[in-house]
Amino acid sequence: MPDQASEGAFEKAGTAPGDGAVPAVRVEGLWKRFGQQIAVNGIDLVLPAGRFIGLVGPNGAGKTTTLSMITGLLRPDHGRILVAGDDVWADPGSVARVKSRIGVLPEGLRLFERLSGRELLAYSGRLRGLPGDEVDKRAAQLLDVLGLTDSQHKLVVDYSTGMRKKIGLVAALLHNPEVLFLDEPFEGVDPVSAQTIRGVLERYTASGATVVFSSHVMELVESLCDWVAVMAAGRIRAQGPLAEVRGDAPSLQAAFLELVGANERAAAGDSLDWLGGTGSAGSGTGSGAGGGVR
Numbered sequence: 001m002p003d004q005a006s007e008g009a010f011e012k013a014g015t016a017p018g019d020g021a022v023p024a025v026r027v028e029g030l031w032k033r034f035g036q037q038i039a040v041n042g043i044d045l046v047l048p049a050g051r052f053i054g055l056v057g058p059n060g061a062g063k064t065t066t067l068s069m070i071t072g073l074l075r076p077d078h079g080r081i082l083v084a085g086d087d088v089w090a091d092p093g094s095v096a097r098v099k100s101r102i103g104v105l106p107e108g109l110r111l112f113e114r115l116s117g118r119e120l121l122a123y124s125g126r127l128r129g130l131p132g133d134e135v136d137k138r139a140a141q142l143l144d145v146l147g148l149t150d151s152q153h154k155l156v157v158d159y160s161t162g163m164r165k166k167i168g169l170v171a172a173l174l175h176n177p178e179v180l181f182l183d184e185p186f187e188g189v190d191p192v193s194a195q196t197i198r199g200v201l202e203r204y205t206a207s208g209a210t211v212v213f214s215s216h217v218m219e220l221v222e223s224l225c226d227w228v229a230v231m232a233a234g235r236i237r238a239q240g241p242l243a244e245v246r247g248d249a250p251s252l253q254a255a256f257l258e259l260v261g262a263n264e265r266a267a268a269g270d271s272l273d274w275l276g277g278t279g280s281a282g283s284g285t286g287s288g289a290g291g292g293v294r
């Protein structure tokens, strides 16, 4: 386990673990607003290299906006982002340079629908500058591992949600990136395929590469990740090794609910006393104790 001071797991971005190794991602004072909505509120983040990292947070926390800025898809209003030591937004050429070193499976992935899966991969590989025979070799292997060989000649438009995720993942891995960013990679993926994807990603991180993925599924994050960042309302609430972020809580889910203040929100549901059941279905003047019509 990296030797990050335990208080560094909370609120502040801790120092980069790994004895001075260059972190996979370093974010300083990152800020993004859409009109009146502050989506990302001046966050600092340090994600160590060679880890399986989960970025978790409730709906609207700012995860996708953060990942979009880190991966060069969305320009920040303020702040600095280094990916493997390279400043993403430093100059016009830097975004392209960083993009060549990373793989991305974005949310709401848009694919070339009228290509077959195999053609899509050939195209992605050539865009990445890989020789054709190398693309063919890697594509065939990844399609086989992910169970897509039989559907490789189908048009992408005819792929299911899970198949789209898988072909998107293959495209993101084809050039063997240093850091892989995945927005909700397991959404719509069946348990067997999820297990296979897991295996591929674990093998990938074991070789020193980094996976950063966002998810709402705490059990999944807890079982896969060794490093976690928790986001809520545009801020980082905690970051660090999984065990530190979980602390004394019985599970990551419990720690997460505490960190994002969701327990109070759940209690607010008590006001919905009209919902469900066979009790007072009427106007709300109620038939309860003392509330009857005289």
Ligand SMILES: Nc1ncnc2c1ncn2[C@@H]1O[C@H](COP(=O)(O)OP(=O)(O)OP(=O)(O)O)[C@@H](O)[C@H]1O
Pocket: 034, 037, 038, 039, 057, 058, 059, 060, 061, 062, 063, 064, 065, 066
């Ligand atoms: N293009 C946009 N225009 C306006 N507001 C946006 C835009 N993108 C995001 N937002 C707002 O920014 C905030 C953060 O959104 P974001 O999609 O980053 O959250 P998220 O954590 O990924 O949420 P979810 O888990 O629901 O996907 C939300 O309030 C959202 O409405």
